Amino acid sequence: MTKSETAIFKSQGFGKSMGLGEAPALVIVDFVVAFDDPKLFGGGNIHPAVEKTVELLAFFRQQKYPVAYTRYVFAEDGSDGNLLTTKVPNLKILTENNPVGMVVSELTPRPGELIVRKRNASAFFQTDFSSWLARHRIDTLVVTGAVTSGCVRATVVDALGYGYRPIVVTDCVGDRAIAPHDASLFDMQQKYADLYNCAELIAALKNRNKVAAE
Amino acid sequence: MTKSETAIFKSQGFGKSMGLGEAPALVIVDFVVAFDDPKLFGGGNIHPAVEKTVELLAFFRQQKYPVAYTRYVFAEDGSDGNLLTTKVPNLKILTENNPVGMVVSELTPRPGELIVRKRNASAFFQTDFSSWLARHRIDTLVVTGAVTSGCVRATVVDALGYGYRPIVVTDCVGDRAIAPHDASLFDMQQKYADLYNCAELIAALKNRNKVAAE
Amino acid sequence: MTKSETAIFKSQGFGKSMGLGEAPALVIVDFVVAFDDPKLFGGGNIHPAVEKTVELLAFFRQQKYPVAYTRYVFAEDGSDGNLLTTKVPNLKILTENNPVGMVVSELTPRPGELIVRKRNASAFFQTDFSSWLARHRIDTLVVTGAVTSGCVRATVVDALGYGYRPIVVTDCVGDRAIAPHDASLFDMQQKYADLYNCAELIAALKNRNKVAAE
Amino acid sequence: MTKSETAIFKSQGFGKSMGLGEAPALVIVDFVVAFDDPKLFGGGNIHPAVEKTVELLAFFRQQKYPVAYTRYVFAEDGSDGNLLTTKVPNLKILTENNPVGMVVSELTPRPGELIVRKRNASAFFQTDFSSWLARHRIDTLVVTGAVTSGCVRATVVDALGYGYRPIVVTDCVGDRAIAPHDASLFDMQQKYADLYNCAELIAALKNRNKVAAE
Numbered sequence: 001m002t003k004s005e006t007a008i009f010k011s012q013g014f015g016k017s018m019g020l021g022e023a024p025a026l027v028i029v030d031f032v033v034a035f036d037d038p039k040l041f042g043g044g045n046i047h048p049a050v051e052k053t054v055e056l057l058a059f060f061r062q063q064k065y066p067v068a069y070t071r072y073v074f075a076e077d078g079s080d081g082n083l084l085t086t087k088v089p090n091l092k093i094l095t096e097n098n099p100v101g102m103v104v105s106e107l108t109p110r111p112g113e114l115i116v117r118k119r120n121a122s123a124f125f126q127t128d129f130s131s132w133l134a135r136h137r138i139d140t141l142v143v144t145g146a147v148t149s150g151c152v153r154a155t156v157v158d159a160l161g162y163g164y165r166p167i168v169v170t171d172c173v174g175d176r177a178i179a180p181h182d183a184s185l186f187d188m189q190q191k192y193a194d195l196y197n198c199a200e201l202i203a204a205l206k207n208r209n210k211v212a213a214e
Numbered sequence: 215m216t217k218s219e220t221a222i223f224k225s226q227g228f229g230k231s232m233g234l235g236e237a238p239a240l241v242i243v244d245f246v247v248a249f250d251d252p253k254l255f256g257g258g259n260i261h262p263a264v265e266k267t268v269e270l271l272a273f274f275r276q277q278k279y280p281v282a283y284t285r286y287v288f289a290e291d292g293s294d295g296n297l298l299t300t301k302v303p304n305l306k307i308l309t310e311n312n313p314v315g316m317v318v319s320e321l322t323p324r325p326g327e328l329i330v331r332k333r334n335a336s337a338f339f340q341t342d343f344s345s346w347l348a349r350h351r352i353d354t355l356v357v358t359g360a361v362t363s364g365c366v367r368a369t370v371v372d373a374l375g376y377g378y379r380p381i382v383v384t385d386c387v388g389d390r391a392i393a394p395h396d397a398s399l400f401d402m403q404q405k406y407a408d409l410y411n412c413a414e415l416i417a418a419l420k421n422r423n424k425v426a427a428e
Numbered sequence: 429m430t431k432s433e434t435a436i437f438k439s440q441g442f443g444k445s446m447g448l449g450e451a452p453a454l455v456i457v458d459f460v461v462a463f464d465d466p467k468l469f470g471g472g473n474i475h476p477a478v479e480k481t482v483e484l485l486a487f488f489r490q491q492k493y494p495v496a497y498t499r500y501v502f503a504e505d506g507s508d509g510n511l512l513t514t515k516v517p518n519l520k521i522l523t524e525n526n527p528v529g530m531v532v533s534e535l536t537p538r539p540g541e542l543i544v545r546k547r548n549a550s551a552f553f554q555t556d557f558s559s560w561l562a563r564h565r566i567d568t569l570v571v572t573g574a575v576t577s578g579c580v581r582a583t584v585v586d587a588l589g590y591g592y593r594p595i596v597v598t599d600c601v602g603d604r605a606i607a608p609h610d611a612s613l614f615d616m617q618q619k620y621a622d623l624y625n626c627a628e629l630i631a632a633l634k635n636r637n638k639v640a641a642e
Numbered sequence: 643m644t645k646s647e648t649a650i651f652k653s654q655g656f657g658k659s660m661g662l663g664e665a666p667a668l669v670i671v672d673f674v675v676a677f678d679d680p681k682l683f684g685g686g687n688i689h690p691a692v693e694k695t696v697e698l699l700a701f702f703r704q705q706k707y708p709v710a711y712t713r714y715v716f717a718e719d720g721s722d723g724n725l726l727t728t729k730v731p732n733l734k735i736l737t738e739n740n741p742v743g744m745v746v747s748e749l750t751p752r753p754g755e756l757i758v759r760k761r762n763a764s765a766f767f768q769t770d771f772s773s774w775l776a777r778h779r780i781d782t783l784v785v786t787g788a789v790t791s792g793c794v795r796a797t798v799v800d801a802l803g804y805g806y807r808p809i810v811v812t813d814c815v816g817d818r819a820i821a822p823h824d825a826s827l828f829d830m831q832q833k834y835a836d837l838y839n840c841a842e843l844i845a846a847l848k849n850r851n852k853v854a855a856e
Contacts (some may be wrong), residue, residue, distance in 0.1 A: 005391035008257050012390070013304040018297060023779065043222050079542055082559060083232060083374045087405060090227040114507050119556055120375040121405075126556050128547055130772070131510060134805030137665070137779045149401050157368050161326040164774030174400045176226070177219035183397035187363050190303060191335075237565070292758050296773060309756050333770055340770050342761055344558070345724060348591030351451070351565045377562030433819035436685050440818070441732040446725060471650050511660060511802045517835060518655040547835075548803040577829050582799050588725045590760040604654070605647035611825035615791050619763075621730060 021139035029145025049174030121154035144172035149180035166193040235353035243359025263388030335368035345383035358386035380407040449567030457573025477602030520620040547612035549582035576609035655856035671787025691816030763796035786814035791822035808835040
């Protein structure tokens with residue numbers, strides 16, 4: 001982007017910070033085997049983002065903040081195929097029991113953590129995710145996963161609308177190509193989310209807890 | 215994007231065509247005065263997209279296909295401010311009666327055409343737009359407006375989810391900067407929408423009608 | 429209800445007919461083993477409604493109109509328990525593989541028919557049901573199932589909102605107690621739905637097809 | 643209802659209490675002039691419920707708990723008419739500026755309180771109400787208004803689904819006829835809400851605050 005292009009966002013007042021709220025939850029979007037495999041839906045910087053998320057997940061679990069995961073799940077018999085599977089037919093391989101549709105082993109969900117099954121990009125779309133967040137009185141949704149320009153971004157846009165401040169963790173999201181990854185990070189920072197890297201976010205949450213405890 | 219980056223989308227089976235359905239509607243997203251004015255929320259290639267949309271709108275009206283417009287509308291007293299107006303505070307100027315929030319004069323809505331008032335990016339989000347499409351038995355949603363990487367894209371992602379094939383008209387959508395415009399066109403073509411320019415779309419719809427009449 | 433009470437609905441203009449549209453679909457709400465069993469969630473006039481629905485389903489299949497079924501499905505590990513399962517804890521027995529949560533044998537779904545898994549009363553709530561209706565260009569939703577004052581009614585209220593004319597088939601819906609059944613039929617007729625019995629509806633649809641063919 | 647009919651709900655495990663949460667909000671559903679006027683949409687026990695709600699509203703304001711109101715608002719030109727206005731055409735009189743569509747004078751909204759404009763029964767349906775509740779970290783929704791068997795009930799069913807414990811205040815809700823009022827109170831108590839009268843609820847909230855302060 002040219003300097004004058006970046007300047008227009010600033011002059012028009014985009015990109016303010018929302019700040020961290022009081023009650024964060026973590027969602028790990030589509031870090032399943034198929035999105036970690038360049039032969040299926042992976043590639044680019046997805047695998048390093050998976051590895052970095054291990055650290056973030058450990059912190060959330062240690063703090064006892066709620067954790068959720070998303071998976072695409074389509075029916076074996078094709079009865080719930082939709083327009084997305086018309087556009088990207090290969091997604092239909094992601095059925096309940098296909099191992100490539102399961103969360104990667106580094107991030108295996110624990111009992112009591114929520115698994116959101118979805119048929120579209122956003123974790124919120126036609127799922128019970130927003131109701132789970134409401135019941136937990138969450139106000140800040142930390143978003144990691146794949147791909148930055150797809151399910152991560154769609155989840156972020158919906159989180160903002162549903163009233164949950166979206167935090168995108170820049171080194172815990174990845175995409176099969178770097179240009180869409182970078183373009184979506186720019187768009188999200190300007191319009192939909194606050195951006196932190198993993199170390200910054202952990203430090204900010206620790207500091208907030210310390211302040212709250214005083 | 216590098217050649218190898220583009221290649222990965224092809225090898226993974228993205229970007230299939232959904233094709234035109236039987237019943238199209240047109241939505242003109244946020245082509246209001248403020249988004250046509252570089253001093254407010256405009257710039258880039260938005261104005262040429264407004265001008266090109268005049269032609270497309272005339273065709274839809276002549277064919278008696280349903281037409282809808284979107285506007286951001288926030289309350290004068292700030293009572294419905296939300297996370298988006300925290301992130302982009304200037305949007306709060308778009309109230310019911312502020313002239314800069316009204317559809318541009320070139321595209322003035324006619325009686326009976328729907329105006330969707332919204333408080334988030336997508337035309338579908340917490341609005342009656344999907345119900346209007348359902349009642350009209352629409353199956354194909356032609357999307358124009360501003361900005362490509364914002365409300366247009368969010369509308370397209372939701373249209374796909376709600377079961378309406380999204381068609382993005384490439385010269386009838388615009389953005390305040392060209393890089394985000396191009397990046398979102400790429401993403402939408404790969405994952406969420408079929409792309410036509412205005413002339414191609416009019417020709418395709420005419421041809422479809424001709425075939426149907428035979 | 430007293431005569432003067434009934435009169436107020438008429439004088440205030442409630443209860444107009446919406447009429448049959450052009451494209452009907454059938455939804456069979458929660459006719460699963462547990463709702464057909466008075467020891468679990470059944471009783472009242474539910475079983476006769478199941479038996480009558482056999483006839484209606486055969487007609488819809490013969491006409492090749494789309495057919496959908498709903499089931500409550502909760503996770504084995506309780507991770508998706510919600511406020512409804514707080515209010516009615518026994519519903520948690522309805523898991524993916526518990527035979528009492530499956531559609532009754534008289535109405536066994538066929539391949540290609542949609543099964544909507546849900547965690548709340550309405551077939552529409554946080555499910556892909558509205559998108560399936562939109563993709564099929566349905567405009568009229570024929571509703572059968574159990575219970576009249578619960579999932580049937582919630583589905584009807586949402587169908588109206590989403591833009592699909594709800595038809596309640598009075599002898600194909602049932603409830604564990606007759607008073608709530610009757611009260612909800614009254615409310616739906618006044619405010620949300622047109623009411624037919626099974627024979628009337630089949631005759632009306634046949635007649636409409638005959639007229640359309642002329 | 644017969645004794646054996648009531649008994650079946652108990653034996654099947656319906657009607658457990660959800661209890662008060664930590665953060666309540668009040669919604670006043672459709673207490674507008676037209677629903678307080680028996681010649682328009684009123685009658686029955688609606689007016690006494692309006693009067694009782696004055697007391698509850700004063701308590702919520704004094705406690706600084708969030709307060710919201712709902713109104714039906716349809717466009718002057720009929721462009722947003724929907725299936726509900728097909729079923730109940732008179733509702734179309736409730737436009738933005740028609741005095742009969744405004745909240746009754748006893749309960750006039752104050753600046754900063756939310757007014758939810760809606761086109762269907764539920765306060766949640768295609769509105770920003772759930773997002774406002776989420777941003778306020780509400781977990782308990784106290785519901786008053788008219789009519790018990792219509793917009794109150796639809797709002798309660800959606801509140802449960804969206805993750806906000808619904809409390810129905812029995813003497814602050816009213817209906818144009820008593821039989822539907824009573825039937826919906828029964829249904830809601832069994833399946834969707836906890837019931838309190840106004841005095842009980844105020845006492846319970848005061849006691850909860852006292853316990854929390856100790």
